[in-house]
Amino acid sequence: xxxxxxxxxxxxxxxxxxxxxxxxxxxxxxxxxxxxxxxxxxxxxxxxxxxxxxxxxxxxxxxxxxxxxxxxxxxxxxxxxxxxxxxxxxxxxxxxxxxxxxxxxxxxxxxxxxxxxxxxxxxxxxxxxxxxxxxxxxxxxxxxxxxxxxxxxxxxxxxxxxxxxxxxxxxxxxxxxxxxxxxxxxxxxxxxxxxxxxxxxxxxxxxxxxxxxxxxxxxxxxxxxxxxxxxxxxxxxxxxxxxxxxxxxxxxxxxxxxxxxxxxxxxxxxxxxxxxxxxxxxxxxxxxxxxxxxxxxxxxxxxxxxxxxxxxxxxxxxxxxxxxxxxxxxxxxxxxxxxxxxxxxxxxxxxxxxxxxxxxxxxxxxxxxxxxxxx
Numbered sequence: 412x413x414x415x416x417x418x419x420x421x422x423x424x425x426x427x428x429x430x431x432x433x434x435x436x437x438x439x440x441x442x443x444x445x446x447x448x449x450x451x452x453x454x455x456x457x458x459x460x461x462x463x464x465x466x467x468x469x470x471x472x473x474x475x476x477x478x479x480x481x482x483x484x485x486x487x488x489x490x491x492x493x494x495x496x497x498x499x500x501x502x503x504x505x506x507x508x509x510x511x512x513x514x515x516x517x518x519x520x521x522x523x524x525x526x527x528x529x530x531x532x533x534x535x536x537x538x539x540x541x542x543x544x545x546x547x548x549x550x551x552x553x554x555x556x557x558x559x560x561x562x563x564x565x566x567x568x569x570x571x572x573x574x575x576x577x578x579x580x581x582x583x584x585x586x587x588x589x590x591x592x593x594x595x596x597x598x599x600x601x602x603x604x605x606x607x608x609x610x611x612x613x614x615x616x617x618x619x620x621x622x623x624x625x626x627x628x629x630x631x632x633x634x635x636x637x638x639x640x641x642x643x644x645x646x647x648x649x650x651x652x653x654x655x656x657x658x659x660x661x662x663x664x665x666x667x668x669x670x671x672x673x674x675x676x677x678x679x680x681x682x683x684x685x686x687x688x689x690x691x692x693x694x695x696x697x698x699x700x701x702x703x704x705x706x707x708x709x710x711x712x713x714x715x716x717x718x719x720x721x722x723x724x725x726x727x728x729x730x731x732x733x734x735x736x737x738x739x740x741x742x743x744x745x746x747x748x749x750x751x752x753x754x755x756x757x758x759x760x761x762x763x764x765x766x767x768x769x770x771x772x773x774x775x776x777x778x779x780x781x782x783x784x785x786x
């Protein structure tokens with residue numbers, strides 16, 4: 412018997428095995444009834460049977476084995492895609508989703524071989540069946556991942572939005588306590604609250620900025636005409652106040668006038684300097700230079716210390732990357748987003764950022780055009 416005919420004829424026994432296996436995928440399946448456990452399995456099998464009965468070229472066969480079967484524009488979601496969405500919403504993880512297909516593949520082939528005589532197999536059916544299952548897995552995994560990403564981004568967005576109000580209340584209360592002059596102990600406690608609130612605010616801002624970029628929205632910038640030197644100098648004054656034991660030098664050369672979002676570029680510089688303080692030699696200065704050139708302003712942040720390994724340097728602007736020293740110290744004051752967000756701020760201004768490192772120094776170079784090109 413051909414495999415397509417067997418699948419359609421013995422659909423119920425195949426579905427029973429699918430359901431039995433799905434029921435073992437805990438905790439998501441703990442309270443699911445039969446209909447939910449079998450979700451779209453029958454439609455997936457019908458699609459596989461139809462595929463097995465449809466002639467195909469070798470090129471189509473190869474594409475399908477790689478999960479690259481073409482999809483018609485405007486076509487509805489496949490059963491495998493819908494199944495993935497519902498499994499994601501039902502609390503299954505991606506390993507459990509893939510396990511369903513592995514179990515389905517094994518049970519169908521085992522039941523079919525038990526039914527057929529040893530010399531009645533059609534090897535091409537097995538090959539075509541595996542290709543069809545591979546295509547279904549690719550469709551499911553793609554949709555499952557997209558659903559998980561969307562849910563995560565929405566959660567981050569809502570969490571960041573809802574955290575702003577209580578955090579602002581904490582910061583305002585801490586500032587009020589600090590202004591009371593109610594004794595050294597109260598003042599010290601209030602100062603700790605103010606510093607902790609500022610750090611939480613920075614983490615929250617990084618999280619929201621990261622979320623916007625992952626949603627494809629980019630960073631919000633509000634450029635205005637002005638001199639870049641002053642807001643950058645103000646930012647370094649704040650950094651020095653937080654790190655009084657570290658030397659941070661600033662050298663400004665040339666005209667720094669242009670169209671900028673000063674607050675965002677303060678954030679960019681702050682991220683670069685804090686990174687230099689964190690990973691640079693503790694007894695060495697952090698040197699910041701701002702140079703006005705004909706069409707752009709170049710910003711450099713330099714520090715001495717151990718060279719950054721090439722493998723790390725190549726992905727240093729990727730999100731959620733943190734240096735090994737940072738991990739060793741168990742420092743949880745950062746999400747590993749500072750350099751990524753600095754890069755995104757530079758891009759939002761039409762510029763860019765690069766890094767180089769050797770045994771002498773590590774240098775981050777930011778180039779910012781004086782005026783963004785209109786698209």
